[in-house]
Amino acid sequence: MDKKWIYYAGLTLVAAIWGANFGVSRSAMDTFDPILFSFLRFGLAVPFFFLILKMKEGSIGIPLKVLLQLALIGLIGVTGLEIAVMYSIKYTTLANASLLNVAPWPIFSALFAPLFVKEKFTRRLGVGGAAAVVGVTFIILGGGEGLNLSSDHMIGNLLAFGVSIIGALFNLACMPLMRQYSSLRVSTWFIFFGSLFMAPLTWGSWSKVDWNGLGAGHYTAIIYNVLICTVFAFVVWNASMYKIGAARANFFRYVVPAAAVIAGLIFFDEGITSWQMVGAVCMAAGLVWISTERKLSPALSM
Template sequence: MNKKWVYYLGLILVSIIWGANFGVSRSAMETFDPILFSFLRFGLAVPFFFLILRIKEGSVGMPWRVVLQLALIGLVGITGLEIAVMYAIKYTTLANASLLNVAPWPIFAALFAPLFVKEKFTRRLAVGGVAAIIGVTFVILGGEEGLDLSSGHMTGNLLAFGASLVGALYNLSCMPLMKTYSSLRISTWFIFFGSLFMLPLTVGSWSKVDWSGLGTGDYMAIVYNVLVCTVIAFVLWNASMFRIGAARSNFFRYVVPATAVVAGLVFFDEGITIWQIVGTVCMAAGLVWISTEKKPPQSAVNN
């Protein structure tokens, strides 16, 4: 099998993990404050990142100039982005938040990619991207909530759309650094700073949790978020994104809402409509079309 398929499968696997986390995290919100749960996810992952980095590469240090860059990336891409998405979900419908956050993200990544890396926006990428966008729109709007653009949801809508733009730029800002440092080293440091900046925002939330009364499901949600959704998923996504290219990789985020629909069925007995099935097929076709382009977007280097 052509080695590039390993990285495409990595992107799909991570998107499935993140999509399934919709159900896991939604259940956990009954016990934890959203910001506190986000901090637990990233803060508890930091020691694992540093340990793995030390074992794999023999050191954990970074030049101060790069550390400052990663501090800014962590502040924007972890602290700011996670909080923006969380409040977007709070102030608008789930369908609005999903569509306005997920759908524009790959488009912004494709448009701004030339500013960060040498990637071409090809005709195949455009055609596959349009098919994937149509598909994910059917997946999200085909549910019971649909799209609601009333003024009462405008704050959440703007937060979701803004998070999409910031998220794409945050992804792209990591790409030049990955030419010099491994994706593991980059992920370790920006997640460390993102967690550090998030910590003060959790003041007052710790005392609201009945820590002695936590059940097995609560602990499983934390473990899934820390080890699977963060440690494994971030390293795998960044490594795959570097090999495949930011523009193509971000279109695979469209697998997230499709998986979230399945998670809704499993966790909350939510139904799946025919439009959502049609959308999933259309989205899958678009992603297959993108991934079958013969010429890679950039030459791979040892990472």
């Protein structure tokens, strides 16, 4: 069996974990300020990243010049991106935010890839990607909320669309560094810097939380976000993305809204429409078509 299937499986699993996190974290937002919860997620994950890096590679250091690059990547790709996602949801509908954030991201990754790495945009990638875009659109808009382009949601819409552009550039900016250093080392340091820059933004939020009143559900949400959604997910996603290529890997983000729909059904008894089921089939067909390409770019296959 071709080893590339391991990486495609890893991408699918991580995207499903991120989608399920919608259900896990939604109730926690009633207790935690969104920025504080994001800081807990990434800040508490930092020691685990450094511990794994030390155990696996024997050292944690990285040249100063590269540290400056990773500081910028962390500021934009973790601090800025997480805040933009939260405020896009605040200022527009969930359907708008999901569609404008998730759907264009892989497309921008494919378009911008030649600027950072030697990735070929193949016909199979284009066809499979188009099917996946149609599928994820049905999944997001098929929920009944619909796309709302009124001026009341313009700020949120622009933020959500901006997230897809910045997110794609963030992924691609990591790729050249992952050719010099491991994906684990790169991830560890940009998450460290992202958490560091996010810390001052939580000022004033800590006192608003009734820490003594936290229950098992709150701690479960924090542990899931730290260990599963961040430590495990970032290690697997970035390692798989490096092997497969950013353009292909990012199309697997379309599994996120599908998993979120399932999480909504499990956690909040939300229904699934026929349009969403049709969309899931289209999306799955597109991703399978992408992943069955026999030969990857020589610059990516290892």
